[in-house]
Amino acid sequence: MPKAFxxxxxxxxxYLKAIYEISGGQGKAGTSEIARRLRxxxxxxxxxxxxxxxxxxxxxxxxxxxxxxxxxxGQRRAVEIIRHHRLLECFLHHALGYEWxxxxxxxxxxxxxxxxxxxxxxxxxxxxxxxxxxxHPIPRKDGSVPRCIDTPLPGVNAGxxxxxxxxxxxxxxxxxxxxxxxxxxxxxLHVVDKPSRRSGVVLRHASQQPFRVSAAVAARIAVEVLNxxxxxxxxxxxxxxQ
Amino acid sequence: MPKAFxxxxxxxxxYLKAIYEISGGQGKAGTSEIARRLRxxxxxxxxxxxxxxxxxxxxxxxxxxxxxxxxxxGQRRAVEIIRHHRLLECFLHHALGYEWxxxxxxxxxxxxxxxxxxxxxxxxxxxxxxxxxxxHPIPRKDGSVPRCIDTPLPGVNAGxxxxxxxxxxxxxxxxxxxxxxxxxxxxxLHVVDKPSRRSGVVLRHASQQPFRVSAAVAARIAVEVLNxxxxxxxxxxxxxxQ
DNA sequence: TACCTAATTTAGTGTAGCCTAAATCACCAT
DNA sequence: ATGGTGATTTAGGCTACACTAAATTAGGTA
Numbered sequence: 001m002p003k004a005f006x007x008x009x010x011x012x013x014x015y016l017k018a019i020y021e022i023s024g025g026q027g028k029a030g031t032s033e034i035a036r037r038l039r040x041x042x043x044x045x046x047x048x049x050x051x052x053x054x055x056x057x058x059x060x061x062x063x064x065x066x067x068x069x070x071x072x073x074g075q076r077r078a079v080e081i082i083r084h085h086r087l088l089e090c091f092l093h094h095a096l097g098y099e100w101x102x103x104x105x106x107x108x109x110x111x112x113x114x115x116x117x118x119x120x121x122x123x124x125x126x127x128x129x130x131x132x133x134x135x136h137p138i139p140r141k142d143g144s145v146p147r148c149i150d151t152p153l154p155g156v157n158a159g160x161x162x163x164x165x166x167x168x169x170x171x172x173x174x175x176x177x178x179x180x181x182x183x184x185x186x187x188x189l190h191v192v193d194k195p196s197r198r199s200g201v202v203l204r205h206a207s208q209q210p211f212r213v214s215a216a217v218a219a220r221i222a223v224e225v226l227n228x229x230x231x232x233x234x235x236x237x238x239x240x241x242q
Numbered sequence: 243m244p245k246a247f248x249x250x251x252x253x254x255x256x257y258l259k260a261i262y263e264i265s266g267g268q269g270k271a272g273t274s275e276i277a278r279r280l281r282x283x284x285x286x287x288x289x290x291x292x293x294x295x296x297x298x299x300x301x302x303x304x305x306x307x308x309x310x311x312x313x314x315x316g317q318r319r320a321v322e323i324i325r326h327h328r329l330l331e332c333f334l335h336h337a338l339g340y341e342w343x344x345x346x347x348x349x350x351x352x353x354x355x356x357x358x359x360x361x362x363x364x365x366x367x368x369x370x371x372x373x374x375x376x377x378h379p380i381p382r383k384d385g386s387v388p389r390c391i392d393t394p395l396p397g398v399n400a401g402x403x404x405x406x407x408x409x410x411x412x413x414x415x416x417x418x419x420x421x422x423x424x425x426x427x428x429x430x431l432h433v434v435d436k437p438s439r440r441s442g443v444v445l446r447h448a449s450q451q452p453f454r455v456s457a458a459v460a461a462r463i464a465v466e467v468l469n470x471x472x473x474x475x476x477x478x479x480x481x482x483x484q
Numbered sequence: 485t486a487c488c489t490a491a492t493t494t495a496g497t498g499t500a501g502c503c504t505a506a507a508t509c510a511c512c513a514t
Numbered sequence: 515a516t517g518g519t520g521a522t523t524t525a526g527g528c529t530a531c532a533c534t535a536a537a538t539t540a541g542g543t544a
Contacts, residue, residue, distance in 0.1 A: 011531065031492055044532055046493055051530090065492060065539055095337065096363045109355045115348055121338045253501065273522055286502055288523055293500090307509055307522060487544080494537065500530090507524065514516085 010112045013081050014038055015048055016059060019070055020078035028067035076143060083139040084111040084119060086132035089169065091122045093133045100133045100184075101175035134175075135166030135185030135222075150222030153191075153201060154215065160191045162223035174217045181211050188226065249297050252354045255323050256280055257290050258301060261312055262320035270309035318385060325381045326353040326361060328374035331411065333364045335375045342375045342426075343417035376417075377408030377427030377464075392464030395433075395443060396457065402433045404465035416459045423453050430468065 018037045022029035031049070035042040046064075052074070053062035059074035070078060088107035092098040098106070123129075123141075130146040131137055137146040150165050164187045167178060182205060183189070192210045193202040201218045204210035213221075260279045264271035273291070277284040288306075294316070295304035301316035312320060330349035334340040340348070365371075365383075372388040373379055379388040392407050406429045409420060424447060425431070434452045435444040443460045446452035455463075 009530080032490085040531090041533060042492065043494080043534080047531075050493095092360075096360070096367065098363075102359070106357055106360060109357075110352065113351045113355055115351075117344070118334075118338070118348060121340075125338065251500080274520085282501090283503060284522065285504080285524080290501075292523095485544100488542090490540090490542105492537100492539070495535085497533075499532085501528105502530105503526100503528075505525085507522100509522070510520090512518090514518100 008077060011048070012052065012059070013077065013112055015052065016070065016074050016078040017081050019060065019068060020075065020082065023069060025070070025075060028069045030067050079139045079143050081111055083141070084114055086136055086138040087119060087122055087126070088114070089132040089134070090126050090129050090138070094126060100179060101172040103133060104169040104172070131185065134169040135164065136169070149224040151225055153218045153221040153223050156191050156223060156225060158191050158193050161188060161226040162191060163188050163226055165222045165224050168220035171220060174220055177217065178213070183221070250319060253290070254294065254301070255319065255354055257294065258312065258316050258320040259323050261302065261310055262317065262324065265311060267312070267317060270311045272309050321381045321385050323353055325383070326356055328378055328380040329361060329364055329368070330356070331374040331376070332368050332371050332380070336368060342421060343414040345375060346411040346414070373427065376411040377406065378411070391466040393467055395460045395463040395465050398433050398465060398467060400433050400435050403430060403468040404433060405430050405468055407464045407466050410462035413462060416462055419459065420455070425463070
């Protein structure tokens, strides 16, 4: 069996994943945003992009000063790594009892080193899950991605009911906080109030005490709007004042 | 929590483990045997040994042309990696259904990257096992190693009953073969015959057909002698002819 | 159009770990 | 004592991937 991605290293994988997440798989990504994500100097990114574009097959399309995008081969690898990451998060949570704020760091390391066999075994044991513990869709083996509604919570108006769709897995403190308020994927909440542009959101479960989450934390939450009178995004598009 | 082995890399870990296995933890190891195990050039080993001996704290004691030995810190790290490896083998076997010839390669990669937390969780889930699927003792968290009898099978006389103690995990083909004959740790067998010095060993279960294993495979098996009329080793020590 | 600023690239380095080829060392047997 | 042989080290290089500092480019604004 010819190893599918012999040219791939941990570092290369990290770049591909970052480009995928920034560009949404298709579009372009910029040097400095990649640098910010990977916590490396922008100059290092330039070097790596040049390299990735000259491999055969090339993993990215790159024209200097114009950004990068993934080739099909690059996309496949990125999606594979993301599948590893999210399956591992599920596995750590369900099979080993990790809390949802603990899974990301461990998965981030292991995603590069598990075999296809390991991947297949944990997927089977978990029943081929479609979403990870944070609500992120797990790419299927064929590369397709389960549907996932994600309206950013900060764009939702007061008075609206929402279903939590997903929460970014990268900030353990935020996850712990949200867990303590019972905020998890698929939970239904009401947006009680949005005091001001940058001071967060007040939420409440069915008929319980409301609680506030900071703007920084709210920005990490995506939701499905259940009774949509109108979202902030719609208002903005139409140039309305209130 | 100060990371205990910040200076450790995958490569460093591999050297420490090789030295540990060659030297038995205490004694010395030679450059070229390390090179052979790790499949690197002897010159590369020299360079690494010099480096490991000048870290603070040093991980090995090294005098050129006189071999290396592990320091206490080096030993602790080596034992930790071996614990990871063997716990992973157990976990892959029991929790994910890997066959015993499949576990080594996967564990060899993952042993470097699992966290202490992961280690603790799988150990707990497995009930703190003392031996891996091949019969190798799993070092305890405190560094102590469960007792393990290992008389090399090639040194055992015909006519003797033995209990399989452990089988080297590094040769998948040998493991598959042995599995097909029902040779596993703790299984009791009789040594029927040893045709000649280098032509292997004939074994048999309680009252079944005998079968032969090659000298190469026999060398990978360690046993406990159950009814010791006399082992080859004893004869050699006493200078006896038969 | 000319400029300013942020984004990006170039140039020059550094570290880790590997390699080959060419010494040198240790030890054993004569 | 000495020569040979295998083990080991030295010398010199290579690749991957990071860094800083110094150019350069893109795109918006005066």
